[in-house]
Structure formats: C-alpha cells, structure tokens
Amino acid sequence: VDPKTSRRSFLSLALGAPIAGAALASCGSSGPSGAGGSSSGSGGGGGGGDATYWFLTGQPQQAIREDTVKRFNAANPNGKIAYTEFQNDAYKTKIKTAIGAGQAPTMIWGWGGGGLKDYVKNNQVEDLTSWFEQNPEQKSRRFPASFQAATVDGKIYAVPGETVTPIVMYWNKKVLDKIGVSQIPQDWNGIMQYVQQANSKGVAPFSLGGQSRWTNMMWLEFLLDRIGGSQVFQNVFDGKKNAWSDPAVTEMLTKIQDLVKANGFIKGFSSITADSNADQAVFFTGKAGAVLHGAWIYGNLKTAGGDLVSGGHLVYTNFPKVSDADKGDPTNTVGNPGQYTSISSKATQAQKDIAKKFFSTTLLDDTEIKKWVATGSVPLIKGVDAQFGSGPDANWLKFIYDTSSKAKAFAQSWDQALSPAQAEVLLDNIAKLFQLSITPDQWIANMNKVIGT
C-alpha cells in the first residue's frame, strides 16, 4: 500500500517481464499465445531479440503492432526486436517506473506531449531530429500536425506512428427519428434544444463515461476552442501566468454546468467508465441519442453496436460551433494526432541502430498502412485517402481524413499535452465541475495555481 513497496513490486515486474518475454521467445513458439489483456505482459516475438519494444494490448491495434514487429524480425534475423505487451492503465504506470529505474525498453511507445516532455527533461530519450533530417521522406510523408506532440523545444524526440484519432460527435439516427429531431444541432442553442426534446421523450441526450474524467474533458476542449480559439489553451500550455483567467474559460465552464443542470448527460454518468465501453453501450443500445468520443471507438460500434453502423443509423459530425461570436475556427479539432515511439537514451548503440532501422523500413510501411485502413482507422500518412476505396467504411475514413487534415488546428488532448502533475489536478477539477461541487470561479483559481508545474 505504501508507494515504496508498490514501487518495489513494479520494479521487480519491470525486471521480470522482459525475462519472461525472452523465455517465451526461446521456446521457439510463433509469438505470444495469450493475446488477451494480461497486465503482466505476454510476448517476445522470435528468438532472443536484441532490441526491446513495449506497447499496448487491445484488438485490433495489438495484432497490427505484433505483425509489424514480426515482419521486421523475419527480414532482419541478425537484429531482432522482442516485444512485450501491456494493458493500457498498467502500462502508464509501468513505463514510468521502468524508465526511472533504468530498465526502459529500447523503444518506448507513448502519447507524446507532456509525458514525453518529462522524459526529455530527464534525458531519458534520444533526440531524433537529425534522423529525420537524414530521412526527409519519413517526415514529409506524415501529417505535419502529428509532429507537434513529438517536439520539445524545437527538437523531435519521437516518431509519430499508427493512426490519427480526432474526437467526433456520434449521433444515433434511429433515436433522433424516434424523438422527432430531424436536424442535427448546428450550434450550442441547438444542442440545448435537442437536450430538452430528448429528455421530454425519455431519452438521454448524451452518453458520458464520467468516472474516467478525460471523457468530460473532451467537451471542455471543444467548447474552449470554439469560444476562445486555440490560443487560450496554448497560453496554458506555454505556462503563462493566470492563463485560465480568460473570459472564454468562464463561458466554457458556465455552459458545461448549464448542460449538466439541464440533464444533458445520461443519469448516473459520474459512475460510468469508458474503459469498460459502458458509455458506448449506452449509446448504441439507444438509451442515449449521441456521444462525444474518440475516432477509436468506431471499430467497437461496428462490431458491438448491432445494426447501428451496418444499417446506416450512425451519423458523425465535427463538434458544432457554439455561436456566431466564436473566435475559434469551426474546422478545428482535438484528439490524438498520433501515437509515438521514442528510443531510450539508455539503450546500447546496437539496439538504437535496430530501432532506427525498424523506423525506416517497417514502421507504418505499406502493409501496416493497409491493415490500419482495414480496421476503419486513418494512418497519419498524407494521401492515404487514395486507399480508402469504396468499401463500407469509405465514408467514415474520408470523414476522419478530412477532419484531421483540413483542421486549422489539431489540438492534442489536454491531459496528454500537460505535465502529468498538472493533468491530474485538471482531471480532478473537471470531475468536480461536472459534479457541480465547484463553481467556474473556483475551477479557474484551482487551475491557475498549477500552471507551469
């Protein structure tokens, strides 16, 4: 229970997992058999890898990550990569502990932003700026917006990979028809009218996994960007004193509390978690008419949502404008501009070379790109829309591609952009805001206190 003992057990796990991985690998099996969400990690691809790579479980992403490593290993028998897989929440703690203990894997999978900045500050990751200069095509083929979260003080410390996942508004057409809403709300007034209409017909207007807290945050990110423009949060990010004391922030906080008071979110939202997909279930079972969520849930809506997607009942839009007085561009979006892989500065030169070879030859190669597209996700590669074809997901893919590539600003999620310490205070205060246990003024005062920490 005390942090020291927990840390010990994490350290021993950190030491133990790669050994377990290597042991598995030496069995000569064709990779991990237990592909489930085991938190202790199951893995080790191919015999005795020289470089190590940790990443997350969860299908369909996990299978693609594994496949990419396996293809690299098949092509490079003399310098392989051994991978270990972790469940999302367990990984977040473990990777920090491992890095702090000098036990980091060669390649560190992450979210960029504030977490990466922390690694950089402590000289834990390699500067990849010169690598991108030597491999200019690796930079030019990726979405420019994906580099922002990989850059600290003008230098690039991570390779943007995988997919771009903006936050979008999902609507269930079947429910909208049932409650007599013919047009999707175009601004905040429209949203408040929709809330009234839905509630009067006994349907929850919006689903929300409030216990996870970052789910609530997505609403604030959009509201602030629309009302005040992207500069307001940029000021916070830059550590400007009292940056939260902007009239746009007060308006954002007031609006969201109005929405909570108007029963805009499903009853009991504060105890619903996003990790269990309960918030999605509320939406696709028709208990709620809409949900604001990441593009990453599309795959699950398709498989678990019955005829929601296949029957053409799913409608998706960017977050609407708030009013005509908006300072923010309505094409702006927020979300995850990519996933990021860094190289540990503690790795040996041979390991670093393997990692760089992996980046230039296999990571996000044509095969991997095709696989991502097949799952209904958009890899952060320019011109990938040419591969969308005319399949059932073509419209969705095009929507995500356009939302991401045509956005004037693609803001990284606040909790990823800020330092972990500041993000924790932010999430805590957001939860209290949605619980109506603090006022907008108190929220601003609490948040101003931790700016720049």
Add this chain to the structure above:
Amino acid sequence: MTALAPPVAAGQTTTGGGGAVKGATVTWMTLPALLFFLAFAVIPLVGVLFLSFTTFSLVGAVQPSGLTSWRSVLSDPALPHALWITFKIMIFTWVIQTPASILLGVFMAGHQRYREVLATLFFIPLLLSSAAIAVAYKALLDPNFGLGPGLHLGFLTQDWLGDATLAFWVLMFIVSWQFIPFHSLIYQGAVRQIPKSMYEAAMLDGAGRVRQFFSLTLPQLKYTIITSSTLMVVGALTFFDLIFVLTAGGPADATRNLALDMYIRGFQGNQMGLASAIAAIIVVIGLLLALFLRRLGGTSGSQLEGA
C-alpha cells in the same frame, strides 16, 4: 497494512519475553521474522520518509527539496478532505460492523444444525477478492444496465455510485457485506472459548438470555472486541482496492480517502514526494491508533477471572 501491524507485535515480544534464562532462545526465534520486518517494513518506511523530503517524478532523478512536499501537502485542502473521508470510513465501518459481527458471532457459536448451515452461507463473501466484489457490485448498481433497470424496479434504479452521499453509503454497505463474515468468525471462536460453567452459574443466579449476553458474553469478549476493532480501524485507514475499482475515489472526490489520494498523486500525478508525505501521515496515524487501542485494552489480568 503490513507495515503497521508488526511494531505492535515487536512490542509484545520484548515485554512478553521477560524470562531471564530461557529468554535467550526465544529471542533467537524471532530473528527470521525480524529480518523480514526490517527488509519489508522498516527499510521501505525509512525510504518513504526520505522521499517525502524530495521531489521525484518516477522518471527522473530523486532531488532533495527539503520541506516542499510537506508544505504542499499540508496546505492543500485535499488533505483535510481525504482525512475526513478516511475517518468517516473508519467510524462507520466500526459502528456498523462491530454490533452486527458480535450478534452474528454469538448466533453462529451455537451448535444447532441450522446455525451451522447458515454460518457456512455467511462466509461466502470471504471467499471473494475485493476486486471481484467491486466489479460485481459495479455491474449490479449500474444506473442503465444494472439490477434496477434490468428488473424494472424503480427504487433500485438510483444513481448509486454517481451521487456523492449515496456512493459513500453504498461503499459502507459493500465493505460491511465483505468483512462482517470475517469478524463474525473471530467472535464465533471467542464465544466458544467462554467456559460453559460460567453460563451454568449465571443460569443458577437466574440470569435470562439477554442478561447473560450483556453481563457475561460481552465482558468476556473484551479482548476479542479490541482485536477485531484494531483490524477494522487499521484496515479502514489503508482501505484501497475496493474503492479504487468501484468508484476510483469518485464521484469527484467523494470517496477519495488517504490511501487513494496517495496513489493518485504518486502514480497518476507523478509526484512521489507528495505521495510519500501522505504515506508518512498514514503511518503516523496508524501507529497512534494501534497504540490507543492497545491502551484501551489495559493490562488487567486474566479474562477468566472468577471462572
């Protein structure tokens, strides 16, 4: 939890092992336990104390920063709140569980067949892990897919875990459901230890069942009550797993006790200095409570006086 109990045990061996000649061999036998205690309680404890005077983000180096962490923790309104929640959990755990456990324990001490069958059933919650219990209750209490909406029972369809007041009492209910069987088991054993002759004497004196319970059973259970209370109080102080899975301290911070606050600051906020300061506070409170409860027991002679 483990860090707290041993000092009491260590105290017992030093005062209890007062035999002069044979004492030497007895002391030798405590050595393995002492080594484990040193390695897994004392050294980490010193480490935590040291870390509380530093700034440490897990990723970087440990940087000494004097009283920064302590000042920050002690001036944060989150600390009195977490303390309040912790004590509220402690008080209500005790107030709800102790009478219920004593009554159940006395009931189960009887050797009648139906009582033994019921006793077996009562133990079922003991077989489940806290995480499993939390997941199960979370599913049952879900406001949209849980027991209430599933059976269309309006009174069961509440915002059980999303309303600050309700969430606390739901937590109290689940904790009691989980731990009353354990404490009943302790009381059952203790009641069975009370000599039959005492009850026979009481009956001859004309004491009825109620009088027997209050004048004989309850006083005889004094030390068991202290033991069980110590377990409850110290357990409530470090209570973590069930809350973490059930509410994660929420809604907002309605169920965020000290242990949860420490974890969230340390492992989610990367502020190990702050977390260590809170850990140190927990240790001090735990030691004070254990000391207080031992004092409460007093040092009077045999429980079976007059038996």
